[in-house]
Amino acid sequence: MRVKAFLxxxxxxxxxxxxxxxxxxxxxxxxxxxxxxIYRDIIGFxxxxxxxxxDDMVAYLTKHLSDAGFAQEDLMVTDYDSDGExxxxxxxxxxxxxxxxxxxxxxxxxxxxxxxxxxxxDRDPFTLTEEDGYFFGRGTMDNKYGVANLVGxxxxxxxxxxxxxxxxxLAFSGDEETGMVSTRAQAKWIAENVDPAFVLNxxxxxxxxxxxxxxxxxxxxxxxxxxxxFELTVTNPGGHSSRPRSDNAIYELSAALLKLADHKFxxxxxxxxxxxxxxxxxxxxxxxxxxMRAFAExxxxxxxxxxxxxxxxxxxxxxxxxxxxxxxxxxxxxxLPQSATATVNCRIFPGIGVEQTQAExxxxxxxxxxxxxxxxxxxxxxVSVLRDDVRAAVAKSLAARYGKDIPIIPYMESGGTDGxxxxxxxxxxxxxxxxxxxxxxxxAHGLNERANVDAFYSGLDHWTIILKELAGR
Ligand SMILES: [Zn+2]
Numbered sequence: 001m002r003v004k005a006f007l008x009x010x011x012x013x014x015x016x017x018x019x020x021x022x023x024x025x026x027x028x029x030x031x032x033x034x035x036x037x038i039y040r041d042i043i044g045f046x047x048x049x050x051x052x053x054x055d056d057m058v059a060y061l062t063k064h065l066s067d068a069g070f071a072q073e074d075l076m077v078t079d080y081d082s083d084g085e086x087x088x089x090x091x092x093x094x095x096x097x098x099x100x101x102x103x104x105x106x107x108x109x110x111x112x113x114x115x116x117x118x119x120x121x122d123r124d125p126f127t128l129t130e131e132d133g134y135f136f137g138r139g140t141m142d143n144k145y146g147v148a149n150l151v152g153x154x155x156x157x158x159x160x161x162x163x164x165x166x167x168x169x170l171a172f173s174g175d176e177e178t179g180m181v182s183t184r185a186q187a188k189w190i191a192e193n194v195d196p197a198f199v200l201n202x203x204x205x206x207x208x209x210x211x212x213x214x215x216x217x218x219x220x221x222x223x224x225x226x227x228x229x230f231e232l233t234v235t236n237p238g239g240h241s242s243r244p245r246s247d248n249a250i251y252e253l254s255a256a257l258l259k260l261a262d263h264k265f266x267x268x269x270x271x272x273x274x275x276x277x278x279x280x281x282x283x284x285x286x287x288x289x290x291x292m293r294a295f296a297e298x299x300x301x302x303x304x305x306x307x308x309x310x311x312x313x314x315x316x317x318x319x320x321x322x323x324x325x326x327x328x329x330x331x332x333x334x335x336l337p338q339s340a341t342a343t344v345n346c347r348i349f350p351g352i353g354v355e356q357t358q359a360e361x362x363x364x365x366x367x368x369x370x371x372x373x374x375x376x377x378x379x380x381x382x383v384s385v386l387r388d389d390v391r392a393a394v395a396k397s398l399a400a401r402y403g404k405d406i407p408i409i410p411y412m413e414s415g416g417t418d419g420x421x422x423x424x425x426x427x428x429x430x431x432x433x434x435x436x437x438x439x440x441x442x443x444a445h446g447l448n449e450r451a452n453v454d455a456f457y458s459g460l461d462h463w464t465i466i467l468k469e470l471a472g473r
Contacts, residue, residue: 031460034152034156035149035460038064041060043137047113047139048114048138049115052085054112058088061147062090065092068158069158083178085175089172089173089174090171090172090174091170091189092170093169094169096164096165097163098167100166102165102197102471104168104194105166105167105197105200105467105471107200108418109170109172110146110176110177111144112174114177124137126138133454135453143203150170153467165471168471169196183418184421190422191425199419200430201430202434202463203419204417205431206219206436207435215406217409218398218432219411220411220430221417221419223413224415226346226350226353227345228345229343230322230343230344230361231341231372232257234250234369236338237338241334249329249339250337253341254340256342259364260324260365265320265321265349272412276412279409280292281296288308288311290304317412320348325345328340350381354380393470397462432466435456
């Protein structure tokens with residue numbers, strides 16, 4: 001066991017209220033030291049698109065797992081071509097004795113990261129740096145904490161000689177942040193070969209902390225909106241600008257976009273979003289909190305809907321949104337435009353579908369000259385159930401880690417994670433990260449990504465407790 005001194009700073013000097021500074025000696029357990037070292041080492045791999053180091057990270061992880069006693073045949077490495085770039089995926093099987101008669105559990109993380117330019121960061125993004133109570137580095141949150149925590153948990157349980165009563169799997173993708181080619185292939189393989197009872201994702205959710213780093217609530221990602229981008233185009237024969245025609249591609253497209261600007265999709269409420277607002281409304285002050293509680297009570301309350309729709313933080317929870325994001329038109333200042341194209345990005349409410357959304361946009365525009373093109377493959381995924389057994393296991397982890405019960409709040413994400421590819425195949429998938437952060441410390445994908453050191457260590461028993469609950473009796 002190594003002993004390590006560190007400074008527990010309440011916050012970065014530049015951000016938020018500052019808690020009393022405090023020097024404390026942290027004695028790392030063997031387990032904490034091991035996970036810390038894995039975390040440090042894998043942050044050193046630049047697993048961003050263009051750098052091709054995912055395979056190095058896979059080799060590193062399989063070496064550690066194999067040293068811990070996982071058989072070669074249970075460490076499944078697959079090569080993928082992610083839109084022209086090689087990457088790898090890793091699936092790890094922890095064999096159970098089958099005594100529960102239950103189907104396996106699959107846990108997800110991704111090994112790739114969004115790239116980070118060292119010259120733009122205050123510290124090297126690919127060197128784990130501990131400073132002011134934070135770990136800095138690309139992937140400290142998204143999602144190398146999840147990888148290190150899950151791998152560390154498997155190694156710890158193996159060292160203990162523990163045998164689960166059902167099979168457990170880790171599925172680590174290699175291109176979650178870009179093409180998700182490995183994710184799709186792994187999800188298909190898992191469906192065909194494992195057919196799990198459910199899936200737990202390490203890449204979202206987690207404990208929300210208040211300004212003083214006290215736990216407020218455990219967020220559980222149970223649904224994701226569908227990301228779909230359309231190009232809307234008007235074409236025209238064009239001609240010389242000295243001889244304007246009665247029709248014009250730019251005017252026609254502009255008129256169509258103004259109709260979209262005024263359009264609001266139907267307000268939708270699901271048990272998930274209502275309970276989310278009911279819970280969050282307890283801690284959000286003022287008019288916004290009142291609106292959240294009123295909407296949870298009655299989703300047709302017009303004042304509550306107006307307040308939530310006018311707030312960028314909440315509008316996405318009330319239904320589908322579509323918004324113009326890019327525009328291009330014309331080819332010369334003295335020529336009539338032969339085409340005008342707008343990019344419209346939609347975040348579609350679960351259950352609505354891309355076709356229905358496109359049909360609604362077309363109906364609102366009401367002009368057959370506006371053509372629609374869907375820009376990329378879309379994954380639609382249903383809302384997942386937070387099962388009672390999973391909720392109970394998560395609650396047990398929270399109680400152990402924080403010494404008290406904290407509320408568990410399922411929510412719908414407007415972003416995208418590996419989870420949607422499992423949901424779309426029919427598997428209930430919830431993201432229940434062991435991480436914890438304050439909202440002002442969210443730097444995933446951005447500059448100077450960080451994770452609170454205290455929260456890092458306090459999350460390291462999370463998966464052990466959950467797995468012993470779900471696969472230990
Ligand atoms: Zn992620």
